[in-house]
Amino acid sequence: MIEFDCTCVQKHHSIPTEVIEVSDHAILKVPEILKDYHRIFLVADENTYEVAGRQVEALLKESGQLSHSLVLEAPALPDADSIGKVLIEAGRDREVYDITEWSWNPDYVLAVGSGSINDTCRMVSYRLGIPYGIVGTAPSMDGYASVVAPLLNGRKKIVYNCSIARHIIIDLNINAAAPYPLLLSGVGDMVGKYVAILDWEISRDRNGEYFCEQIADMVMKATDQVLASSVNLEKRDLAAIRATSEGLILSGECIAFCGSSRPASGTEHMIGQTWEVMDVEEGKIPNLHGIEVGEGVFVAIELFRKLYGETEDAHLKELIGKYLPVFDKIEKLQQTLKLPFTVTDKDRFVEGILRGRTFRERYTILQYLYDQGQLEVYANDVYDAVMKKYFYRTFKDQFPDWE
Ligand SMILES: [Zn+2]
Numbered sequence: 001m002i003e004f005d006c007t008c009v010q011k012h013h014s015i016p017t018e019v020i021e022v023s024d025h026a027i028l029k030v031p032e033i034l035k036d037y038h039r040i041f042l043v044a045d046e047n048t049y050e051v052a053g054r055q056v057e058a059l060l061k062e063s064g065q066l067s068h069s070l071v072l073e074a075p076a077l078p079d080a081d082s083i084g085k086v087l088i089e090a091g092r093d094r095e096v097y098d099i100t101e102w103s104w105n106p107d108y109v110l111a112v113g114s115g116s117i118n119d120t121c122r123m124v125s126y127r128l129g130i131p132y133g134i135v136g137t138a139p140s141m142d143g144y145a146s147v148v149a150p151l152l153n154g155r156k157k158i159v160y161n162c163s164i165a166r167h168i169i170i171d172l173n174i175n176a177a178a179p180y181p182l183l184l185s186g187v188g189d190m191v192g193k194y195v196a197i198l199d200w201e202i203s204r205d206r207n208g209e210y211f212c213e214q215i216a217d218m219v220m221k222a223t224d225q226v227l228a229s230s231v232n233l234e235k236r237d238l239a240a241i242r243a244t245s246e247g248l249i250l251s252g253e254c255i256a257f258c259g260s261s262r263p264a265s266g267t268e269h270m271i272g273q274t275w276e277v278m279d280v281e282e283g284k285i286p287n288l289h290g291i292e293v294g295e296g297v298f299v300a301i302e303l304f305r306k307l308y309g310e311t312e313d314a315h316l317k318e319l320i321g322k323y324l325p326v327f328d329k330i331e332k333l334q335q336t337l338k339l340p341f342t343v344t345d346k347d348r349f350v351e352g353i354l355r356g357r358t359f360r361e362r363y364t365i366l367q368y369l370y371d372q373g374q375l376e377v378y379a380n381d382v383y384d385a386v387m388k389k390y391f392y393r394t395f396k397d398q399f400p401d402w403e
């Protein structure tokens, strides 16, 4: 259990996470960390099984704690299909099948992977009422310690309440070997936290929404930590991998402390996740979560900049003004990191903004602009700004004619 007293109306925040182990060769410690469990059900996909699952499986077999394993086909999506497969395979028929008995359950679900596997196992753990933990294979998103999981159900991405990991085990050597786009995805997921907190502050002041200063500060610190280390990720610097992994875990913890993803997900997530859903609707495999969200961040920043220049609401202007220096910092960071862009087509770009407003029930700048009758105009206007300031400038070697 991690807990602290707070000055907000919740007065106290706590999560049931017992161990967060971020270290060199951390997977060797899995049997000891999970010593209270003896029927562990291990879930991985074909890729994560190769990078960590096989080794964890062998360790748990040796210690007599493994029940059985399931390796999903890669890429596994956090959807009803994956959840169904994990649920079906979670139980094992008893030696002699007894029609009067319920199915047998494992005593623990151990996810080996990152985003999709983690979200899938979290839902299964919650539904079966058994604890779960995660052996992370890439610092690609902030969901390790989260309390919610965005799952694909039919053609919709719906955010569900889920279990919080009891154990989070990050092996730095495994994380350092993750494909570079996964590392950039982690940065993309974090870079938008300033936008999320600004949205939250605006809703606090306009709608009286609950706000926790301490959680907001913790998220910002976690973000600063990830952004500062991000420039050394390409070199696979272990200190940078550690700082990024810990920052992402802390952000997820803040979601759990708060009880909703409010501190870590605002306009940028609603736009990025809408693009993800549009891919699913078209039968395509969506891009990495943090890559879509990362692009959503630049859209959100330009919406805020435009509103800052045009609004006559002094309080709103002051709130946005506080964040302009970090927006400048993010703009510079983009030139260095070259976070990829996945949406450059104007119709798709604009649709992401318009549909993003109702992606979930959450007050953001998108709703504010909609209420002012300005959302469509803003969506069209910021397209040019985002393309020029971020996309063409960052990838100018690919666009020699651009100036
Ligand atoms: Zn609080």
Ligand SMILES: [Zn+2]
Pocket (backbone or CB within 6 Å): 141, 142, 189, 265, 269, 289, 293
């Ligand atoms: Zn995210």
